[in-house]
Amino acid sequence: MPQELGSDTCPIKPFGLEVRFDLSRGLSPEDGATLRDLFYKHKLLLFRGQSLTREEQFGVLEHIGPVDRASSLDYVAPDDPVLGSRHLAFHSDMHFAPFPAEGVSLLALDVEEETTYTAFVDAAAAYRRLPEAVAQRIDGLKSVRAATPGVYEDELPYDLPEGMHSMERDAVMYHPETGEPIVYVARCSTSRLVGLDREDSSTLLHRLYDAIYDEAHMLKHWWRNGDLLIWDNLALQHARPNIEGITRRKLQRATIATHDQAAQIPASYISPVDVENWQVQEGAR
Ligand SMILES: [Fe+2]
Numbered sequence: 001m002p003q004e005l006g007s008d009t010c011p012i013k014p015f016g017l018e019v020r021f022d023l024s025r026g027l028s029p030e031d032g033a034t035l036r037d038l039f040y041k042h043k044l045l046l047f048r049g050q051s052l053t054r055e056e057q058f059g060v061l062e063h064i065g066p067v068d069r070a071s072s073l074d075y076v077a078p079d080d081p082v083l084g085s086r087h088l089a090f091h092s093d094m095h096f097a098p099f100p101a102e103g104v105s106l107l108a109l110d111v112e113e114e115t116t117y118t119a120f121v122d123a124a125a126a127y128r129r130l131p132e133a134v135a136q137r138i139d140g141l142k143s144v145r146a147a148t149p150g151v152y153e154d155e156l157p158y159d160l161p162e163g164m165h166s167m168e169r170d171a172v173m174y175h176p177e178t179g180e181p182i183v184y185v186a187r188c189s190t191s192r193l194v195g196l197d198r199e200d201s202s203t204l205l206h207r208l209y210d211a212i213y214d215e216a217h218m219l220k221h222w223w224r225n226g227d228l229l230i231w232d233n234l235a236l237q238h239a240r241p242n243i244e245g246i247t248r249r250k251l252q253r254a255t256i257a258t259h260d261q262a263a264q265i266p267a268s269y270i271s272p273v274d275v276e277n278w279q280v281q282e283g284a285r
Helices: 029-042 054-061 123-129 132-138 198-212 272-284
Strands: 009-011 017-019 044-047 088-091 103-111 117-122 142-146 166-170 172-174 181-183 190-193 219-222 228-232 236-240 249-256
Touching: 017 029, 029 044, 029 228, 054 103, 054 228, 054 249, 117 123, 123 181, 123 198, 132 198, 166 172, 181 198, 190 198, 228 236
Parallel strands: 017 044
Antiparallel strands: 009 017, 044 228, 088 236, 103 228, 103 249, 117 219, 117 236, 142 166, 142 190, 172 181
16 A cells, blocks of 8 residues: 555546555545545545544544534444435435535445445536536526435426425535535435426426436446445435345445534434335325
């Protein structure tokens, strides 16, 4: 393993960077500054062969930004109490909150090697791929974002189920650190564009989804033990397939968040493990 972080790296296709470095040795201030630069430049970093306690994982992330030690989800596993084993459609964590976490990291503690993946798309790159006229049109528009369980690929209806928490937010987010424009809508949680009728909203959202979820620009990371991924939760969206039947998929989770995440979870939020309740609510409306 190299002595300096950043001296041995390899680009990941279609985006991201593999960094060869043993993080358990701790980071010098110079290494930490390089880590931060690489994170904001590449948006997704992969370190293989890592062995870190959760506290050590926090310590790595703290070189990028403040960490969230009060998270409600410390480990992602087929039987975890929040996500369970269901398919999760593309989303950024806490997209329905005023201040979503800036970064998320997962460390594979015990997985069936290369059996399951986490998929990523880059919504900042998607903005750059938009035709100029479309980019101009969405700049200044607001979207309605709902606190959905996130388990469906289907888009949300224009009118949300009664009682579902939602907020309006800019359809284009300017990254707080880099200033990059990001198409900040997601198929599983955006119901409509504010001020547009059903048809206009649907047509424009589909143009945005086509840009964001273009498979040619999608990354699938197949997990191996010791893999640590750190990604930009604002610019990237992530998803995973159904993992029912997978017995070993324990990922140690830690987030970079300037604002308290748990305090922003609305009381009406229904997590993926409780999604039947959401279906009941939906059917009852
Ligand atoms: Fe997530």
